[in-house]
Amino acid sequence: xxxxxxxxxxxxxxxxxxxxxxxxxxxxxxxCRSYGKLRVLxxxxxxxxxxxxxxxxxxxxxxxxxxxxxxxxxxKISRGHISVLGKPPAFPGHExxxxxxxxxxxxxxxxxxxxxSETLWFYGRVHGLSSIETQARMDFLINFLDLPQKKxxxxxxxxxxxxxxSLGAALLQNPQLLILDEPTVxxxxxxxxxxxxxxxxxxxGGEVSVIITTHYIEEARQAHTVGLMRxxxxxxxxxPEAVMKQHNAATLESAFLQLCEDSxxxxxxxxxxxxxxxxxxxxxxxxxxxxAPILGKSPQAAADWKVKVRHVIPKWRNIVALTIKTLVxxxxxxxxxxxxxxxxxxxxxxxxxxxxxxPRGIEVAVVNNESSSSSFSRTLLSLxxxxxxxxxxxxxxxxxxxIRNGEYWGVLEFGQNFTSFLTKRMLQPRVSREVVExxxxxxxxxxxxxxxxxxxxxxxxxxxxxxxxNKMGSLAYLVSVPVKFEEPIYGSQNTDFTTFVTPGAVxxxxxxxxxxxxxxxxxxxxxxxxxxxxxxxxxxxxETMLAHLFSxxxxxxxxxxxxxxxxxxxxxxxxxxxLALVVTLIVLQGVTxxxxxxxxxxxxxxEQSANQAALGIxxxxxxISGVIWPVECIPYxxxxxxxxxxxxxxxxxxxxxxxxxWGLSRMMVWRGFAITLGWNTFFLILATVILKMRM
Ligand SMILES: Nc1ncnc2c1ncn2[C@@H]1O[C@H](COP(=O)(O)OP(=O)(O)OP(=O)(O)O)[C@@H](O)[C@H]1O
Numbered sequence: 068x069x070x071x072x073x074x075x076x077x078x079x080x081x082x083x084x085x086x087x088x089x090x091x092x093x094x095x096x097x098x099c100r101s102y103g104k105l106r107v108l109x110x111x112x113x114x115x116x117x118x119x120x121x122x123x124x125x126x127x128x129x130x131x132x133x134x135x136x137x138x139x140x141x142x143k144i145s146r147g148h149i150s151v152l153g154k155p156p157a158f159p160g161h162e163x164x165x166x167x168x169x170x171x172x173x174x175x176x177x178x179x180x181x182x183x184s185e186t187l188w189f190y191g192r193v194h195g196l197s198s199i200e201t202q203a204r205m206d207f208l209i210n211f212l213d214l215p216q217k218k219x220x221x222x223x224x225x226x227x228x229x230x231x232x233s234l235g236a237a238l239l240q241n242p243q244l245l246i247l248d249e250p251t252v253x254x255x256x257x258x259x260x261x262x263x264x265x266x267x268x269x270x271x272g273g274e275v276s277v278i279i280t281t282h283y284i285e286e287a288r289q290a291h292t293v294g295l296m297r298x299x300x301x302x303x304x305x306x307p308e309a310v311m312k313q314h315n316a317a318t319l320e321s322a323f324l325q326l327c328e329d330s331x332x333x334x335x336x337x338x339x340x341x342x343x344x345x346x347x348x349x350x351x352x353x354x355x356x357x358x359a360p361i362l363g364k365s366p367q368a369a370a371d372w373k374v375k376v377r378h379v380i381p382k383w384r385n386i387v388a389l390t391i392k393t394l395v396x397x398x399x400x401x402x403x404x405x406x407x408x409x410x411x412x413x414x415x416x417x418x419x420x421x422x423x424x425x426p427r428g429i430e431v432a433v434v435n436n437e438s439s440s441s442s443f444s445r446t447l448l449s450l451x452x453x454x455x456x457x458x459x460x461x462x463x464x465x466x467x468x469x470i471r472n473g474e475y476w477g478v479l480e481f482g483q484n485f486t487s488f489l490t491k492r493m494l495q496p497r498v499s500r501e502v503v504e505x506x507x508x509x510x511x512x513x514x515x516x517x518x519x520x521x522x523x524x525x526x527x528x529x530x531x532x533x534x535x536x537n538k539m540g541s542l543a544y545l546v547s548v549p550v551k552f553e554e555p556i557y558g559s560q561n562t563d564f565t566t567f568v569t570p571g572a573v574x575x576x577x578x579x580x581x582x583x584x585x586x587x588x589x590x591x592x593x594x595x596x597x598x599x600x601x602x603x604x605x606x607x608x609x610e611t612m613l614a615h616l617f618s619x620x621x622x623x624x625x626x627x628x629x630x631x632x633x634x635x636x637x638x639x640x641x642x643x644x645x646l647a648l649v650v651t652l653i654v655l656q657g658v659t660x661x662x663x664x665x666x667x668x669x670x671x672x673x674e675q676s677a678n679q680a681a682l683g684i685x686x687x688x689x690x691i692s693g694v695i696w697p698v699e700c701i702p703y704x705x706x707x708x709x710x711x712x713x714x715x716x717x718x719x720x721x722x723x724x725x726x727x728x729w730g731l732s733r734m735m736v737w738r739g740f741a742i743t744l745g746w747n748t749f750f751l752i753l754a755t756v757i758l759k760m761r762m
Pocket of ligand 1: 102105107125126127128129130131132133134173
């Protein structure tokens, strides 16, 4: 809201030096708020006098909660002005949201994994209370609110008990302003009376003000002022006795019924134009203010830049409180924590075991038309890797029928004169085509599975090489293809697909687990009202993000340690480079995952959509990043897209470190780090901006 209030004083000024000499804790002028096209608050005027209890009443859905959220600063108003304890909510340096306000939302909004004392300690830390202060307040509140053992877990409490813990959290820091959204629902009449008595006691000194909504209209008679809301407007504001007298009613409820009927008769349009009826003990109520413009900015209105900077800089105590909160929640869910630790390890183990290995027990039909036990064909077949290839001897017609029926992956056929023709071919420099044909193994393959076909070809070449060495001994070098592959510069002759895919897979697994965990945990906290409650307690979105980042980093560290131990020690994936660089790059990819998860959770409100968003990017990103298949095979212009994705250059960088032993001086290494850091920064800024915009 705009800063038309005098920020240094709780007094309302009506422009040109005219100031009203009353003290209002909350002032709302012409407040409007919509959710999309649904208009919830319409030109609402309300005034909560300092040191009083204000009962905000109205039918379900009339906008009470929305108004309270606007007052505490978790929702922005579309139009109008709000002043809370002298300044607009969320004004730089103002402690609303913050320590000055105690807010009990309508939802329970408590961490289920916390005990009662952990809940109060958490808010004590956020409000900057000393341990002695927190302990003293906790003892008082547990006694006063008749709470069970302070070591009881919130999730094991009854609905009414949770509501009382929630009230305790709002009362903890002795705030100047208490905003209670239905605190007495589910509370027995004795305790309800006690709570009201406590509210009356705390406002007695004139320092504390209370605004309370309740469905039990009669209990609001104990309030100094009541306001009746209907359809987003205030129909009445004044003393409870006055409205009863005015309508000649015996109860507050029947007085309000009559007010509603009157309003229905005059119609919504009429009440939309006119101000609320004000029975005027409330100086500065809508009648006082009429439609006068609220003051222009006072000299002090422009907040000092130092205050603004301090307002933006994250508070360490909040980050610590939130990090401890996340760690306690993790500790209380050991099953989920173990799952988080073990899942990446299981994934990488499955990948190393199941991807890139050699096929086993491949059925191959063998048609051998030679009968002699000393024939070359027998020797050659005996040199074929039996673990990979399972030979089944058949006739030509049976073998061809079998391969057509999908029973065999290949057919190997040796002619009747295979041995004599091959001998001729080896001994004579010039032989006929017929001799070459008859001295060759004829192979028919089922090429529908390329990996198996390639493996069969490789096994046949290996068997033939062994056969040549067997038959020719030291002269075997004479029979070789005139292309000679020397020792590789990097990698080894035995490098397999697993070696190629592992670095990219490690980065992807770290990235996606971080995305999933972050996106969901934030969405759930928001859904349960926990984030709003923290925000009212003075926690900023940046602090929430940083705390989440720190606690997730702890989880990632364990995950990465387990991942690396397995790939390096168990699966013996080579690492020629610096382990520190390997770890740093993987951690940074984890941070990219966390920050991308933050973007999803700040933009999306429900788990299903968050899951869909996280899963939706999984396959496209995995495929286009060149993790499974080389980027060089991706057609243009898709390759340009591939190059800017978070894992493309990072995977290449990790491969260069691990297999080539390169360091940061090489461009192919540092650009992987640079791209990852760039994405981290971009995602964090984007998430912060989205969170701010969606407030
Ligand atoms: N986040 C939201 N998005 C869209 N509409 C919303 C949202 N929150 C509230 N509303 C709508 O705004 C209207 C006012 O809701 P609000 O919760 O402020 O009412 P209320 O007076 O507090 O009701 P109750 O007494 O039942 O809590 C309702 O019609 C509700 O459906």
